[in-house]
Amino acid sequence: MLPLLSLLQELRRDGIHPIFRQLAEQLRELIASGQLPPGTRLPGSRELAKHLQISRLSVVHAYELLQNLGMLHSQVGKGTFVSAMQEVPEESRGVLTPASFSERQRLPIPHSSLHEMVDICPPQNQLISFLSGSLPYDFFPLQSVREAIDAVLDRDGAQALRYEPSTGYLPLRRSICEHVCSNGIRCQPDEVLITGGAQQSIDLILQALTQPGDAIVSANPTFLGLLDSLCARRLQVLGLPLDDEGMELTKLEEALQKPDRQAPALIFAAPCFHNPTGVEMSLPRRRHLLRLASQYQIPILEDGVFHEFRYEGTPLPPLKALDEEGIVIYSSTFSKNLLPGINTSYIIAPAGQHERFQIIHHAAEVATASLNQRVVQWLLEQGIVANQLGCNLRVMQRRRDAALYAAEHFFPREWRWRRPLGGFFLWVELPAVGPNASELYRQALEHGVSFAIGDYFFARCSDQRHLRLNFTEQEPKRICEGFQRLVRAWKTLVPCEKPLPVHP
Ligand SMILES: Cc1ncc(COP(=O)(O)O)c(C=O)c1O
Known part of the structure; x- marks a missing residue:
């Protein structure tokens, strides 16, 4: 038990990142890196939950997720073990083989980042959204x-x-x-x-x-x-x-x-x-x-x-x-x-x-x-697809330029981004020290602006420093307003920066 506890990092309790997923990600990393070698017996769910001060269900769900990935298997009466890929017992390779409908309903659902992202953003009319990965409705022909x-x-x-x-x-x-x-x-x-x-x-x-x-x-x-x-x-x-x-x-x-x-x-x-x-x-x-x-x-x-x-x-x-x-x-x-x-x-x-x-x-x-x-x-x-794309591209380029202008003028000096030559997104890096993207996200919602939290795009959910902003979604004026709202949200977390100009 103790060696595992010393390997686990503190879990974030921000209400945005599910605890079971964070735990599963950490365990997955420890297994993949060999720090938890095949055959290692993991602590019982009750015991681990008590030590981490989380609910037992979170541990159970994390273990289930890794069982479905073939990285863990359980042996009746003995416990849960790290699998070597070729040693995974047949019965734990697929999902369980439950007998009844009620048991089937408890089968773990594969994790869906897309689902989670949409879920955490409350629909609000006043919100300036840079969250989605798609074109705005008014572009549809x-x-x-x-x-x-x-x-x-x-x-x-x-x-x-x-x-x-x-x-x-x-x-x-x-x-x-x-x-x-x-x-x-x-x-x-x-x-x-x-x-x-x-x-x-x-x-x-x-x-x-x-x-x-x-x-x-x-x-x-x-x-x-x-x-x-x-x-x-x-x-x-x-x-x-x-x-x-x-x-x-x-x-x-x-x-x-x-x-x-x-x-x-x-x-x-x-x-x-x-x-x-x-x-x-x-x-x-x-x-x-x-x-x-x-x-x-x-x-x-x-x-x-x-x-x-x-x-x-x-x-x-x-x-x-x-x-x-x-x-x-x-x-x-x-x-x-x-x-x-x-x-x-x-x-x-x-x-x-x-x-x-x-x-x-x-x-x-x-x-x-x-x-x-x-x-x-x-x-x-x-020729309507080509024509449509040509028209949309002209509007999107203006929006990209507005986003770059607004980023240049309003974003704090320590934020970093590249000039996108194409596509939909500005990818912004926050400083290594200070509030992370999820903390900023919660404040941003309060200020009427949303974005995609960068963590979701990483295989091991280990990054907390990036924001993805879809600049095609908003008109240039709204982009400027949205970016200023974002910076205001940041300043509530890091209050000592110089004040923002009111107008671009
Ligand atoms: C890079 C990338 N690939 C694939 C897709 C999926 O496209 P579709 O909407 O056709 O399923 C998307 C959608 O956002 C995407 O951004």
Whole structure:
């Protein structure tokens, strides 16, 4: 008991970060780093709860979460033990095998950061929100969608309402080949698979190419939907830090060179305007990553969702466009360049992988909504998607510039951020000493402004110093007002800074 207690750090009791999750994260880190080796017996839940002065349920939930990840197992009458991956008993590999409905209802739910983030932000009319990851409603092309639905129904009648083949509507797959060609990606319709959202694509590819316990390489921080899928699929993360050129590859190279370590199953890369940091991967880094993937034969899942959202600088080719070996699987969506509610996205993968992806896709949904696919195809064909994106980009660039102006003028000197050349987000780093992002968040809500707490985007929830601000959500005046509110909230926590100007 004592050695474990000395390894655990103090738990935050801020009401925002669930205690069970913090405990699970700490235990997971101790297991992954070898500080709690396989076979270690963990204290009973009652005993640990008493020592940590938390509820017993929090310990039980934390243990359950790690059991589902295959990192712990329990032996009746003996206790809970750290598992070696290959030693996990069969019965604790999957979720429990409960007999009744009431027992099933107690099965642990995989953790969802997305869910949690939305939950902690109370809806308020007066709130200036920089929280979401999506475009504001007034960007949605309502009239064009109405025309598209009419045109599709007039043209196709009931055909538009049937099940589509699970690979997707063929004319849409053809149009996507033309659409991505302008980004340098050359592909054939039989390499394109339509799915119901890029989040589904990520999960589908993880399901197709990994097994529980596998490690996935990703930048850390990363897209939180990826973290949710990794948790649900019981996968581990090899998190790589980011610099101005994108994911740093040194840690990956070191891991790959260790002969005793199992190679990662997949590399997740978002080279263009990475969510949440906005960083763009340089061309040399892209080539380096491709060389490593090819040398060690590790597939790359490229998330190209923000590729088209550039405000300045020369476009760089996606990894898929540089890929000569067919090692890159490309995923993108119409959620950002058109509207999220259309829920239509695509995977471009070498034809050899298709059958596998298709079968798994079919198990998740018989087919992606037919009407949506036909509407997207009509909008692509009429040039409306490109036109819409062009108009939105001009407005978004003004908002990005307003955010940079407001940050420059109002944010405290010790806050740090990069100039995003594209994408939706300003990623702000708070000073190492002083209030953290969650503390600021609570004060920010009091001052009528919200943002995304950076902690959620980190694989091990260890960072407390970052804020993600979606600058596309608000008009320039509201951005200035929102950033000033944020600084006022900060000053209630750090009161000795110089006073703010009232007007920009
Ligand atoms: C980087 C990234 N990838 C994937 C997705 C998921 O996209 P979709 O809305 O199509 O599921 C998002 C959504 O915000 C995202 O930011």
